[in-house]
Amino acid sequence: MNRNTLLNSLLEHDDQQWDVIVIGGGATGLGIALDAVTRGFRTILLEQSDFSKGTSSRSTKLVHGGVRYLAQGDILLVREALHERGLMLVNAPHLTTNQEFVIPAYTWWDCFLYTVGLKFYDLLAGSLSMGRSYFISASRVRTRLPLINPNRLKGGIVYHDGQFDDSRMAIALADAFVSRGGIALNYFRVTGLLKNEKKRIDGVKALDSGTGAEHIIRGRLVINATGVFADEIHRMDDPHSKPTIRPSQGVHIVLDGDFLQSSSAIMIPKTDDGRVLFAIPWFGKVVTGTTDTPLEKISEEPRALDYEIDFILKTAGRYLTRPPGRADILCIYAGLRPLAADPENPKSTKEISRRHKITISDSGLLSIVGGKWTSYRRMAEETLDRGIKAGLLPSRRCLTRNLKLYDNNQVLRQERLRIYGNRANEIEKLIVQNPGLGEKIVPGLPYTRAEIIWICRNEMPFTLEDMLARRTRALVLDARASIKMAPETARLMADELGFDITWQDEQIKAYNRFIMSYL
Structure with missing residues (x-):
């Protein structure tokens, strides 16, 4: 994945209508985008910050049915989640x-x-x-x-x-989506919804945080998959919309x-x-x-x-x-x-089911809220099926049940590199070409210079935080050690992405401020 390449592809099709515009680059949005593109729909995904920046990178790291929900008697939810x-x-x-x-x-x-x-x-x-x-x-x-x-x-x-590794799973979904012809853009904030003369939604206005450019993107179906920020999109559709989460x-x-x-x-x-x-x-x-x-x-x-x-x-x-x-x-x-708040006990949430909810507004905004990582694929399938049932898309069946995100039997010298997917051997090739790239950046964390370089070339990191918090898991594994890793990581990123020393200094300072809430 290369952000400039994807952005250029968007500009080349600036006057065309997309079948599906997905707002939100967390587990739900990425799952929907991948489902849509595999059904043959022209699909674009827009994320206001980084992929899985929010809840989707802050899970318990479990793929589970939910023993807790079994105790609550939500047998259907547990059975569905166990299947997923x-x-x-x-x-x-x-x-x-x-x-x-x-x-x-x-x-x-x-x-x-x-x-x-x-x-x-x-x-x-x-x-x-x-x-x-x-x-x-x-x-x-x-x-x-x-x-x-x-x-x-x-x-x-x-x-x-x-x-599982939640943020790496998000990147795997994004990569699978893009490799099948979709466009996924991080740091691309939707600022408004467009409506036609019949007051039906037919696109979005969006701001590219990287360039400051505004874009008009037309589409047949706009899907709101923004998690806790869903009500912000609802208010773009209807300023009088009541809170739903x-x-x-x-x-x-x-x-x-x-x-x-x-x-x-x-x-x-x-x-x-x-x-x-x-x-x-x-x-x-x-x-x-x-x-x-x-x-x-x-x-x-x-x-x-x-x-x-x-x-x-x-x-x-x-x-x-x-x-x-x-x-x-x-x-x-x-x-x-x-x-969703329990009307009988609005201050309590621990007994509320994690079941997702799909709605369509009068103007055609398709929204999904709730759910859990384990069920992302089923949630995506049901969301698109709902859009098809409403006549917003032509009928096409879901193909993701057996969609492999990894199908490579490559032999790796370092088994832990397998988290980078089918092209993990490219990292080892970088190390063979330059053994110094195989050295750990700091003691106590496993990450090497080769990994940082490969990620820059293939996974669209935009900030130092993206790299240390979500492309690698340095922040989560040891926040203090990640601070020590920051200067060299910023230097490697600047070399690969074409940034100067000022960018490096700004990124290091921003990361040091950001990390305080993790200590």
Whole structure:
């Protein structure tokens, strides 16, 4: 993917009408764009900042049916998500893994309850099951989880779910979309909706943040897939539009792998306040969370609240023999879930289903809100089918169920490079040509100069933040180490993208300001 090439392609077709214009470059928008282009629709996607900048890069890193939603009785949601989980692991094997979980049980009733519940979870997965669940003794729990609190431990339940790299998955979807003829532009903000004489939406006005140029883009169908920002687009359509979502903040902290010392993850189904707690091994670290905090305001860069961080630390400390403290945190990240408020209890969001909602306005704006990463493909399919049913597009069937995002059996010297997809061997070729490019940029993080160069040439990073937060996961793995990585990364980016020393200095300063909310 090359931004200038895609921008030139847009300009060359400036007077043509697109079949589908997708607003939003997160999981939902990218999934819709890929579905649309594979159905043969001329499709363009516009993202106001970077791909997966918002909630889509701040998940728990799970591809799962949702044990929590099973407990809430939303069996249909769980069954659908388990099916999509299976498809995602088959279609993106380079970014997904089969993760073993252990639920430690401290009462015999919990042993019975969770064993039975997870057998039902297995049953709902059907032929796409990732492994059966089963009860294990307390001693076997301690073998799997050597740092689990053994006090009154009765046993545990083992089950399997999927794990993935969320922002790398977003880039894989964008690449698959562009390689099939779509245009995806980051830092391209939609500023207004266009309507014809019948007051039907027939395009958008957009601003290219890179050049400052304004664009008029015409299309048959405009899809609003902007997550927590959906109401902003609704108000462009109808200034009197009522709010349709209520943001709920989910916070995670990242700890060193020494706090878990296990390849198995911990899942606590019900904490003191009814939430779920995960402690999951991820690239040598431990992702721990999450919270569910209703918020009144929506921000592109949400900040974790002190009591959310304290809640995670306190709860994790109850189940681990080595309780983590604030000084042990490598990264703190917060994401906003676009949930609908419960009219009976507007201050609560933790019992609300994650089921998505699709609507069409009187002027033809097709919007989707809610949902979860695991179900992105099905959400995309249902969104386009809804547009077809409404007569906004001709009927064409979905082709993404078996669409492989990775189909290369290449042998790599460094297996971890497989996250870069079918062309990962190009990074190794750069290192063969210049061995110095294979050296780590800083100790403690795995990333090399060759990776930065290859990403610049193929994945459209626009800022230093894009590179350190989402193309690589340096920020999430160790925020302080990513600060040390910033100067050399900025230099490499400037050389590849044609920027000067002033750009480098500005990017480093901006990144140092940005990262403060992650520490």
